[in-house]
Amino acid sequence: MTSTTPPEIARKVEAYIPRFQLTRLLNQDQAGRRISLLGTIDSQPALLVAERAAFATDHAHLSTFPTSLTKIKNLGANDIYAWFLANTNTNGSGSDSSSEVPPDFKLNLIYPCTEKHIKKYSAQPTRSVTETPEIYANYVRPWIQRQREKGALNWIFNILEGRSEQEDIIYRETGEQGFLLAPDLNWDRKTLSSLHLLALVERRDIWSVRDLNKGKTEWVKHMREQLLAATVKLYPEIERDQLKLYVHYQPTYHHFHIHIIHMALESGATQAVGKALGLENIISQLETMAGDPDAGFQDVSLTYGIGEQSELWEKVFGVLKRGDEVDVEKF
Template structure:
């Protein structure tokens, strides 16, 4: 259902304020729009002839004939745009039946009445009239005391005096909202009710809230009127017309259209089918980001607006209050994202918004302490990269074959270690507290605009052949380490990396050592033994190449995925490079964030899984990776705070 913000916060009502306000008392100028309704007066049901004079029967018949001549489409849609000409209420007469709510503090009252009653027969229709005293406008308040204002003394005591001041008409307007015709549900909605704080779970929403929403029949035709430009087109502040991720930004009726301090905007999305915030899923994040970011466009385009442009006065006013508008949009976005991420158990509630301007505080050893809940008390003395000295004289042979160990591949490995390096750059080694981010390859990075934030981390770890060139705005340009294996080495090392990037080989089989040796030593290339042909020419400096310690593969398989250490020779399941990179980061770093992790739901066969290529989840079949089990492992890391997520998961 379009307009989920308006529907959720206002329960399909344009007067969202009525949802939260308790009421009592209203003061208006004599002869004004609400004559006879004064602060402190006990309003009893009765005639309100001063509000709208009862017309004659012939007059009502003429009005009906004029109404029939109006546009059928506009009449069915309930459309009537305001004009500068004098207007009348959309009914004749208003007999007060009940005060639904009232608030002296908020200067507002909600009235239920009967309208269009035939004389003496008691028939008529229900209507709700909401009267609200508008706040003072600072630039006009001086006019109240200019000249000789009409005053009525109430009492005087020493230096203190209290008067009734009767302001000029232009300073005493009463905002009047009409709900007509009003149904029983409208009356229940505006009736004073006790409020209760309820913690709603996903199951509560499914079993209680959703059936209630589906049973409601309150009209939201006003939403469609706005989206279709049949009404209030001149009040639209900004619009993104995209049918999926677009929205309309428009002032809510609770705003008096004069006082900027009380400006209240609602965002109505073009996408249909969203009934409440609980219906939001991660796929709606582009919409939520648009509401936040493009709200700035609503301000940016105002400087060139002309006085004849729709909503020009409002745009000039908002241009003076940019920070307030952005703060409001940010708050709305955070609330919506929280509901989106926490809607079901499969979505992690932890969702971190990085600040491009500043770094998050880093505490030495924090990642290690939290990771110990997953890995146990394993030693951090394990080297990250394999070293030649450990294999020149093999003192403790590995217990496992690749990928969990190097048993049976020592000779090949020895030749590779002789031409590569193992050191960690001094710029990283010397850091007292290391901030790291592991950048996954997921489609969720597309249009994320995380590039600047990613570049501010001390260590940026990337995976396989994920490109940087052309995607800098979303994924950044800094690369400290790139984990890869031969079949994923189809990238230009000089274009997609920095000059000092470490290229870290993740060996799954002995042929992986053979391939890197032939590439670095320019020997005869091998073409067999790979599930996909690796590159035959790879322009890379051998001093930038590192060999990852299989210890991290073992830890990820054993502690995170609970895979058996003794598997058949052809291992059926193994960790992905992404999970391996997170395991490595928890060993190397003090603060670990991740971005771009997670796959589409299993039933979603069309959603691409990478931000840079059009392949789907079907390509993962037969890969030896259990993505569902890995998702649970990452979820546990997020829940205990070992890592934080820059994108949804």
């Protein structure tokens, strides 16, 4: 970025930064990517806000990015997914410094990845769709069934069946109504203001919020209570009213799970309206829903956003918008 500041003024203000003397941290936000510092420069009060710069997006820089990383430390691995912390090797030497430097990056690796992963992480226009009970029953549920048959849930079953990540489990109840709590792979496992945990249910007949009905209300309330209690017990610096519990619809993986995050974690696409449904609101809807114990979210219309490259848009909602017939056999 080219500066329009006169050279003499630029030199003057650039010299301020090395003279900044820290007093205290005022704030840390955007999941730790921006900090606000109070300090002094030449005995005068100063406020310094530091934010990690945007990535260079030209091919030359991106092609050398993986080899520029040092001190790569694996945090976990499960099926095709692995996640790491790493430092930037700014001098290109690859040598480790004798001083302990905090990691610059939290990395997620999907290997080998699928076409579905590629579409999910690609920039694409988003559409708002309304999924009626009829659309869900006739098209979306058969599509979900096909996704489950493709083995996309292997990483979840690895955890539930004790083949991976057992040392990370924070809390667990077993049985038909059992569930477990563990760190989400997107959390660095140390920055409490960006805390992100994931609760997985043991039973496999609940694919999403669509499978919750009035008869399951007390179970959902029990999970909420135990998840909150387990989280604040392990992280006593956090209080219950600093936590947010929600589920996604549509979820990326169709095995019912609950996200537990710190309220300070800034909202992104995964917490957007129409994507994240607050657990408290879900419980309230179940409690006030008319009908017998079988009445539930399969009986309501849900509006949410999906990308134009997603299978659900390409094979269901885009087809319906054109007025064509959805071919369930092609799922």
